[in-house]
Amino acid sequence: DAKTTQPNSMESNEEEPVHLPCNHSTISGTDYIHWYRQLPSQGPEYVIHGLTSNVNNRMASLAIAEDRKSSTLILHRATLRDAAVYYCILRDVSGANNLFFGTGTRLTVIP
Amino acid sequence: DTGVSQNPRHKITKRGQNVTFRCDPISEHNRLYWYRQTLGQGPEFLTYFQNEAQLEKSRLLSDRFSAERPKGSFSTLEIQRTEQGDSAMYLCASSYRTGGTDTQYFGPGTRLTVL
Numbered sequence: 001d002a003k004t005t006q007p008n009s010m011e012s013n014e015e016e017p018v019h020l021p022c023n024h025s026t027i028s029g030t031d032y033i034h035w036y037r038q039l040p041s042q043g044p045e046y047v048i049h050g051l052t053s054n055v056n057n058r059m060a061s062l063a064i065a066e067d068r069k070s071s072t073l074i075l076h077r078a079t080l081r082d083a084a085v086y087y088c089i090l091r092d093v094s095g096a097n098n099l100f101f102g103t104g105t106r107l108t109v110i111p
Numbered sequence: 112d113t114g115v116s117q118n119p120r121h122k123i124t125k126r127g128q129n130v131t132f133r134c135d136p137i138s139e140h141n142r143l144y145w146y147r148q149t150l151g152q153g154p155e156f157l158t159y160f161q162n163e164a165q166l167e168k169s170r171l172l173s174d175r176f177s178a179e180r181p182k183g184s185f186s187t188l189e190i191q192r193t194e195q196g197d198s199a200m201y202l203c204a205s206s207y208r209t210g211g212t213d214t215q216y217f218g219p220g221t222r223l224t225v226l
Contacts, residue, residue: 032212043217101153
């Protein structure tokens with residue numbers, strides 16, 4: 001699977017939107033973009049995924065660049081509970097079955 | 112619908128001892144994964160099962176590690192002759208995949224400390 005690049009850390013004020021970027025310049029046409037997050041002392045948790053079009057669910061929105069070389073996870077209104085490490089992961093539907101996590105972005109939410 | 116459960120949540124053992132962890136996936140999930148996570152790092156893939164068949168192993172899974180998933184339900188991960196370097200969080204995940212992509216649901220993990 002192609003690799004992703006994320007900032008090591010970001011901060012956000014509570015109740016403000018958060019935009020978490022991810023670069024994946026070597027993405028292939030069959031790579032899905034997945035986001036997981038890991039709250040302190042818990043296992044990772046699925047957030048959202050997409051292929052080409054922007055996606056929305058109850059947790060977040062995923063904005064995918066037109067050339068698919070980057071994406072942004074959007075938390076519309078950060079809460080203290082959103083403080084976590086966020087991982088951007090590419091999954092080729094015909095390739096590896098495991099998730100390659102990398103080191104992710106540690107999001108700090110300031111009250 | 113209950114999530115993925117793992118037991119024990121914590122295990123402290125002495126170097127050289129054997130340990131076994133259990134994972135109970137979400138019912139009817141055909142895939143089960145094991146990952147290992149050390150402090151400050153993201154989880155690293157160890158192995159996965161499709162039903163009862165172990166289809167892939169990472170090079171991280173040394174000969175001291177063995178995993179089973181009898182009858183395609185729960186899974187166990189055993190580490191023989193533990194070493195201090197085995198200290199980590201061991202995570203289990205399950206998913207249902209028939210084609211395309213899938214979503215993995217993770218358990219809370221088993222934290223292993225080898226003294």
